[in-house]
Amino acid sequence: xxxxxxxxxxxxxxxxxxxxxxxxxxxxxxxxxxxxxxxxxxxxxxxxxxxxxxxxxxxxxxxxxxxxxxxxxxxxxxxxxxxxxxxxxxxxxxxxxxxxxxxxxxxxxxxxxxxxxxxxxxxxxxxxxxxxxxxxxxxxxxxxxxxxxxxxxxxxxxxxxxxxxxxxxxxxxxxxxxxxxxxxxxxxxxxxxxxxxxxxxxxxxxxxxxxxxxxxxxxxxxxxxxxxxxxx
Amino acid sequence: xxxxxxxxxxxxxxxxxxxxxxxxxxxxxxxxxxxxxxxxxxxxxxxxxxxxxxxxxxxxxxxxxxxxxxxxxxxxxxxxxxxxxxxxxxxxxxxxxxxxxxxxxxxxxxxxxxxxxxxxxxxxxx
Numbered sequence: 389x390x391x392x393x394x395x396x397x398x399x400x401x402x403x404x405x406x407x408x409x410x411x412x413x414x415x416x417x418x419x420x421x422x423x424x425x426x427x428x429x430x431x432x433x434x435x436x437x438x439x440x441x442x443x444x445x446x447x448x449x450x451x452x453x454x455x456x457x458x459x460x461x462x463x464x465x466x467x468x469x470x471x472x473x474x475x476x477x478x479x480x481x482x483x484x485x486x487x488x489x490x491x492x493x494x495x496x497x498x499x500x501x502x503x504x505x506x507x508x509x510x511x512x513x514x515x516x517x518x519x520x521x522x523x524x525x526x527x528x529x530x531x532x533x534x535x536x537x538x539x540x541x542x543x544x545x546x547x548x549x550x551x552x553x554x555x556x557x558x559x560x561x562x563x564x565x566x567x568x569x570x571x572x573x574x575x576x577x578x579x580x581x582x583x584x585x586x587x588x589x590x591x592x593x594x595x596x597x598x599x600x601x602x603x604x605x606x607x608x609x610x611x612x613x614x615x616x617x618x619x620x
Numbered sequence: 621x622x623x624x625x626x627x628x629x630x631x632x633x634x635x636x637x638x639x640x641x642x643x644x645x646x647x648x649x650x651x652x653x654x655x656x657x658x659x660x661x662x663x664x665x666x667x668x669x670x671x672x673x674x675x676x677x678x679x680x681x682x683x684x685x686x687x688x689x690x691x692x693x694x695x696x697x698x699x700x701x702x703x704x705x706x707x708x709x710x711x712x713x714x715x716x717x718x719x720x721x722x723x724x725x726x727x728x729x730x731x732x733x734x735x736x737x738x739x740x741x742x743x744x745x746x
Contacts, residue, residue, distance in 0.1 A: 414708065418637075418645075418733075422644055453710070
């Protein structure tokens with residue numbers, strides 16, 4: 389089998405696998421949505437937690453699918469763009485990840501929140517930035533996460549997410565955007581993640597939105613992601 | 621008045637849990653829902669009766685969703701019935717093919733809530 393055929397075979401396998409995983413996840417998701425409104429408060433809280441786990445799994449499955457052939461799934465020219473207020477996207481993400489912030493006992497600081505619009509696709513931005521926030525919370529148990537959105541010199545917008553978590557080993561820094569890569573320390577702390585998140589994030593931020601990503605990290609002390617977008 | 625008052629909806633879906641949940645949600649919106657568990661049954665039902673909209677899974681036993689999209693224009697009662705593809709496939713090739721064959725929307729089940737789906741139906745029926 390030549391490399392091209394091999395790639396095709398892997399892609400077909402991933403597509404079939406994703407379909408098989410999404411079907412039961414959809415069923416569980418919709419079943420919870422159906423019964424949630426009539427449940428008592430105690431049960432509602434449990435169902436909400438189960439629901440969030442299902443959504444997390446659906447997102448991971450989506451990441452796997454996109455990573456198998458990002459060019460097919462992210463056809464950049466076909467993606468509809470509009471004016472997007474980045475601070476609203478971040479608000480939405482923080483609301484969705486509230487369960488993780490609580491579960492990990494995170495102290496969140498979000499003081500500067502400049503409101504400004506960039507030109508982009510809201511859903512894709514949400515997907516991309518969720519990965520950064522999810523990592524910050526997941527790998528900083530009982531730590532702090534600092535978030536800011538700052539409008540710089542009139543033409544760029546900088547989102548900073550700085551955590552006090554486990555950090556990235558210097559030898560791992562060059563690999564963090566590779567598909568399925570996970571640092572040993574991240575693997576130990578949370579073995580269930582897929583390792584395709586930042587790969588996807590970089591594609592969306594840089595190739596789809598013309599933004600840039602910068603990361604600084606110190607092992608054992610935390611990681612800072614800086615994402616820069618040009619203003620609309 | 622609920623959103624889908626009296627609308628006749630056919631769900632072609634082989635997964636019984638998904639079909640039940642869709643039927644329950646759309647029933648709450650006062651739609652009149654019928655269910656086909658495979659592609660052949662769906663074709664028989666589309667031949668016998670006119671529906672306001674067809675919710676169509678792609679990976680169906682006997683006749684798949686693309687087979688139904690191909691046959692639909694030849695069925696007297698159902699030509700022109702709007703179709704929403706509701707699938708867990710989402711590659712660009714599938715989406716392009718489904719839309720080129722006349723689907724009004726191509727939705728990925730896993731990433732949408734039942735409310736989202738009800739809204740999409742309403743939008744197509746507008």
